[in-house]
Amino acid sequence: MKKNIGIIGYGNLGRGVALALQKTPDMALAAVFTRRDPASITPLGGALSLPLTEAPSWRDKIDVMILCGGSATDLPTQTVEYAAWFNVVDSFDTHARIPEHFTAVDTAAQASGHLALISAGWDPGMFSLNRLYANAILPEGSDYTFWGRGVSQGHSDAIRRIPGVRNAKQYTVPVESALEAVRAGKRPELNTRQKHTRECFVVLEPDADAAAVEQTIKTMPNYFADYDTTVHFISEEEFHANHGGMAHGGTVFRSGLTGSNAEHTHVIEYRLTLDSNPEFTGSVLTACARAVCRMAAAGRQGCLTLFDVPPAYLSPLSGEELRRTLL
Amino acid sequence: MKKNIGIIGYGNLGRGVALALQKTPDMALAAVFTRRDPASITPLGGALSLPLTEAPSWRDKIDVMILCGGSATDLPTQTVEYAAWFNVVDSFDTHARIPEHFTAVDTAAQASGHLALISAGWDPGMFSLNRLYANAILPEGSDYTFWGRGVSQGHSDAIRRIPGVRNAKQYTVPVESALEAVRAGKRPELNTRQKHTRECFVVLEPDADAAAVEQTIKTMPNYFADYDTTVHFISEEEFHANHGGMAHGGTVFRSGLTGSNAEHTHVIEYRLTLDSNPEFTGSVLTACARAVCRMAAAGRQGCLTLFDVPPAYLSPLSGEELRRTLL
Numbered sequence: 001m002k003k004n005i006g007i008i009g010y011g012n013l014g015r016g017v018a019l020a021l022q023k024t025p026d027m028a029l030a031a032v033f034t035r036r037d038p039a040s041i042t043p044l045g046g047a048l049s050l051p052l053t054e055a056p057s058w059r060d061k062i063d064v065m066i067l068c069g070g071s072a073t074d075l076p077t078q079t080v081e082y083a084a085w086f087n088v089v090d091s092f093d094t095h096a097r098i099p100e101h102f103t104a105v106d107t108a109a110q111a112s113g114h115l116a117l118i119s120a121g122w123d124p125g126m127f128s129l130n131r132l133y134a135n136a137i138l139p140e141g142s143d144y145t146f147w148g149r150g151v152s153q154g155h156s157d158a159i160r161r162i163p164g165v166r167n168a169k170q171y172t173v174p175v176e177s178a179l180e181a182v183r184a185g186k187r188p189e190l191n192t193r194q195k196h197t198r199e200c201f202v203v204l205e206p207d208a209d210a211a212a213v214e215q216t217i218k219t220m221p222n223y224f225a226d227y228d229t230t231v232h233f234i235s236e237e238e239f240h241a242n243h244g245g246m247a248h249g250g251t252v253f254r255s256g257l258t259g260s261n262a263e264h265t266h267v268i269e270y271r272l273t274l275d276s277n278p279e280f281t282g283s284v285l286t287a288c289a290r291a292v293c294r295m296a297a298a299g300r301q302g303c304l305t306l307f308d309v310p311p312a313y314l315s316p317l318s319g320e321e322l323r324r325t326l327l
Numbered sequence: 328m329k330k331n332i333g334i335i336g337y338g339n340l341g342r343g344v345a346l347a348l349q350k351t352p353d354m355a356l357a358a359v360f361t362r363r364d365p366a367s368i369t370p371l372g373g374a375l376s377l378p379l380t381e382a383p384s385w386r387d388k389i390d391v392m393i394l395c396g397g398s399a400t401d402l403p404t405q406t407v408e409y410a411a412w413f414n415v416v417d418s419f420d421t422h423a424r425i426p427e428h429f430t431a432v433d434t435a436a437q438a439s440g441h442l443a444l445i446s447a448g449w450d451p452g453m454f455s456l457n458r459l460y461a462n463a464i465l466p467e468g469s470d471y472t473f474w475g476r477g478v479s480q481g482h483s484d485a486i487r488r489i490p491g492v493r494n495a496k497q498y499t500v501p502v503e504s505a506l507e508a509v510r511a512g513k514r515p516e517l518n519t520r521q522k523h524t525r526e527c528f529v530v531l532e533p534d535a536d537a538a539a540v541e542q543t544i545k546t547m548p549n550y551f552a553d554y555d556t557t558v559h560f561i562s563e564e565e566f567h568a569n570h571g572g573m574a575h576g577g578t579v580f581r582s583g584l585t586g587s588n589a590e591h592t593h594v595i596e597y598r599l600t601l602d603s604n605p606e607f608t609g610s611v612l613t614a615c616a617r618a619v620c621r622m623a624a625a626g627r628q629g630c631l632t633l634f635d636v637p638p639a640y641l642s643p644l645s646g647e648e649l650r651r652t653l654l
Contacts, residue, residue, distance in 0.1 A: 023466045045589075098654050099647070106653060124654045126460065129638055130597075131653040133453065135643035137607070139350045148614040185600065198487055258346055258610060260371075264602035269624040270457075271598070273512065275591035280464070287463040307649050311456055316465035320426070322634055326458040327425055327451045 003293050004030040005286075006086070007064040008052065008078065010041050012246065013091065014068035016282025018044040026316050027290060030062060052326040059085040064289040064296075066090075076101060083108040083116045083303075087296050089288045091121040091281055098124065115296040115304045118122040120273055120288040123147070127252045129306050130270035138256025138266060142187045145294035146174035146195060150248025158223045159200055162216050164208030167236065169243040171199045178253065185265040187255045198229040203239050224302065247258075248277040330620045331357040332613075333389040333413070335405065337368050337377065339573065340394035340418065343609025345371040354617060357389060386412040391616040392625075393417075395609075403428060410435040410443045410630075413607050414623050416446040416615045418608055423449065433630035442623040443630045447615040448608040449599055450474070454579045456633050463595060467582025469514045473501035473522060477575025477604065485550045486527055489543050491535030494563065496570040498526045506509035506578065512592040514582045525556040530566050575604040614641040 003088050005021055007014045010032045021029045022045055031048040032040055038049040038227035050058075055065070065086035071094045079090045083105055092101050098119055110117040119125065123145070131143055133189060145270070152172050158166035180197055181188045188194075200217055214231045217224055234242075251271040258264045274280045295304070311318055317326075332348055334341045337359045348356045358375040358491070365376040377385075382392070383638040392413035396422045398589055406417045410432055419428050419564055425446055436443040446452065458470055479499050486495035507520055508515045515521075527544055527626050531537060541558045544551055561569075585591045601607045615633070618640035622631070639646055644653075 016585070016593055019587065024430050095654065099651055119654055125594075126464075127458070128654045131558065131640050132642055132649060133456070134639075135653065136617075136643075137453075137610045139643075183600075185602075192345060258343070258606040260346065264606055266602060267598075267600040268453075269596070269598040269600075271594075271596040273510075273594040273596075275512075275593060276585060279591055280593050282573040283464045290463075304648060307646065307653060307654070308637050310635050310637050311459050311463075312634040315459060316463075316466075319634065322459060323429055323632060324426055327422070327446055327455045327632060327633065 002026055002028040003063040003290075004028060004061060005289055006030055006055070006058060006065040007032045007043075008034075008055065008065060008082065009068035009074065009189070010034050010036075010043065010067065012278035013282055013285075015044070016276070016278040016280070017068060017285050018047070018282075019257050019279055021285040022285035024286060024290070024316065025068045025326060027286070027293075027295035031058065032256060055082065056085050062086055064089060064292050066285050066289055068285075076104075079116065079118060080108045081102045083114050084112045085114075087114050087118060087292050088116045089285050089292055090116075090118050091285060092119045093121060093123070093124055095164060102303050102305070110302045113301055115292050115300050117288050117305065118303060119305055121284050122274075123250065124285050125281075125306060126272065127250065127270070130252045130268070131254070132169075132307055134256070134268045138254055138258070138268070139322075140258075140262065141254050141256025141266075144182050144190070144253040144255070145250065146179060146253075147250040148172035148174050148196065148248070150250070150274075151246065155198065155223055158220060159202060161248050162213055164205050164213050164255055165202055165294075166205050167203040167239055169201045169239070171201075173197045173199055174196055174251070181327055182253045182255060183267060185255055185267050187265075192226045196227060198224055200229065200231045201234050201239060201243050202231060203236050213259070245275075246277045247275050249273045290314060290316065329353055329355040330390040330617075331355060331388060333357055333385060333392040334359045334370075334395055335361075335362075335382065335392060335409065336395035336605040337361050337370065338395065339375075340612075341610055342371070342605070343605040344351055344393050344395060344608070344612055345374070345609075346606055347610040348372070349614035351613060351617070351643065354613070354620075357614055358385065362597070365591060367515050382409065383412050389413055389621050393612050393616055395612075403431075404521050406443065406445060407431045407435045410441050411439045412441075412625050414442045416444045416447060416612050416619055418452070418612060419446045420448060420451055422451060428561035429630050429632070437629045440628050442619050442627050444615050444619050444632065444636070445630060446632055449601070450577065452608075452611050452633060453599065454577065454597065456583070457579045457595070459634055461579075461581035461583070461595040465585070465595070467585075467589065468581050468583025471509050471517070471522075471582070472577065473506060473580075474577040475499035475501050475523065475575070477577070477601075478573065482525065482550055485547060486529060486544055491532050491540050491621055492529055493532050494530040494566050496528045496566070498528075500524045500526055501578070509580045509582060510594060510596060512582055512594050514592075519553045520555060523554060525551055525554045527556065527558045528561050528566060529558060529569050531560055572602075573604045576600045592635050617641060617643065619639065
């Protein structure tokens with residue numbers, strides 16, 4: 001009997017989850033719940049499209065609800081709200097606010113007797129797991145996280161808010177020489193500018209002042225001022241032809257020392273090269289939904305992160321199969 | 328109150344564990360148990376050196392016993408035997424025999440009410456974890472494991488058994504073009520020869536026939552016949568000057584597909600570059616001992632692998648600290 005999965009929010013991430021569910025032997029998409037007109041959405045695999053307001057009435061028919069809204073305004077309220085009715089999984093990714101989100105979701109899930117898993121995806125998510133494992137193994141050392149090459153939605157949005165800008169895409173690019181130094185075990189001290197550059201592709205309004213826009217971008221506090229930034233002005237046609245992708249990725253390193261005099265260096269590197277950020281993130285959320293089914297069935301309640309999940313629970317294989325084939 | 332850790336077997340791996348325990352805030356090395364003359368060993372940090380026969384009398388004073396013997400003959404009997412008296416951790420690495428070892432250790436640990444964690448280290452161990460996570464996330468795809476550049480003890484031993492050979496070291500070397508093809512998401516089909524080469528450094532006896540030795544190495548079934556093998560004859564002096572290191576490492580990849588027509592490729596890469604194989608493996612075993620302390624305290628019994636361990640249990644930090652600093 002397949003577990004019934006629900007999705008709240010059917011944007012890129014929701015579709016990524018729906019695609020991942022088509023590859024699972026043990027879970028199926030039952031329904032998508034949306035704030036839009038449900039008739040405007042045709043979920044993959046013949047699942048229902050329903051108004052969000054109907055979600056609570058499905059509380060006995062959905063094993064895990066996967067929340068696919070944004071971290072800025074949707075998830076801080078939605079995950080807490082829906083943990084009252086469902087086991088839930090989200091991809092809340094505002095790192096600085098994870099502790100408060102965890103507490104709020106934990107309180108709601110404990111009160112309703114459900115299980116929640118928050119901040120799944122790749123960062124937070126798989127990158128976090130690799131930071132944790134590597135720190136537990138090598139307590140003496142340095143951590144490095146590089147992102148990209150990939151699109152930063154926040155930075156793209158910031159450029160689009162500049163007067164005279166019609167459209168924009170910003171790529172975060174790791175500095176190759178910094179990556180190589182870390183990979184070689186040199187444990188460099190790197191400031192913000194030394195780790196990433198920012199590359200912007202901008203479509204201007206017809207009467208815009210290109211030099212002024214470029215200056216505004218490059219000096220924007222927090223977003224660009226601390227980075228070496230390149231700005232390319234392109235046509236709307238080129239923008240749509242070449243900058244519609246959702247590729248992303250990055251690399252987490254820990255470079256640690258062992259020995260009686262810290263004479264041995266070890267480098268642990270975890271690298272993701274993703275053609276589709278939302279499809280990969282949706283695949284992680286889907287594996288997490290499987291773990292939540294199992295841990296909830298075993299009586300767990302409250303809020304978890306991937307740090308708390310025995311890895312075997314993410315796989316459809318039995319413990320015996322896993323030991324035989326992957327150990 | 329620090330947890331008391333014991334070590335059985337004080338070779339390179341045992342010393343690696345002892346070094347790792349010097350960096351832990353919550354565990355300390357209590358005693359080393361050895362089949363050798365205990366007076367010949369001075370464990371790090373002032374721990375006791377005791378005859379192996381005394382180990383059972385320490386059953387109430389050791390929280391976790393870490394077994395640091397070899398997989399060929401020591402661990403298949405030792406882990407089972409000592410699980411009768413202790414919570415145990417081992418690095419059993421004969422992949423094909425893990426299922427039977429698991430069953431034997433599980434039976435012993437269940438009978439005595441102890442907890443055992445087997446096959447920890449990097450392969451099996453961290454590489455296995457990465458294969459599991461990546462397969463759970465990307466069910467459609469291909470797995471690749473590359474080892475090296477690093478010393479294979481088994482292959483070095485095989486060369487040393489050839490008449491006329493005084494000393495030998497064999498390095499397993501991944502084929503760079505194969506690594507690059509996998510990293511680029513090309514999902515190549517690779518046979519044994521296309522993944523690794525073997526490089527041998529051999530010291531001959533004075534009257535040995537170099538050509539015959541080289542021919543014997545290159546045609547040795549299972550060990551070398553399926554690989555492109557290079558043989559270098561060197562002096563005893565050069566051997567000791569340049570080939571005493573214990574560096575190793577390798578890379579695990581999963582290259583997986585998502586999308587409505589498998590149109591998106593994702594590459595997950597986990598790479599280890601280790602100056603000291605036994606010190607890194609010892610560091611993994613030490614983190615596993617921490618997890619075993621916690622899971623045993625929570626009432627778990629029987630046999631586990633890293634697949635069953637919630638990652639947070641490997642770290643000395645609290646769940647709150649982990650979420651705040653590493654998520």
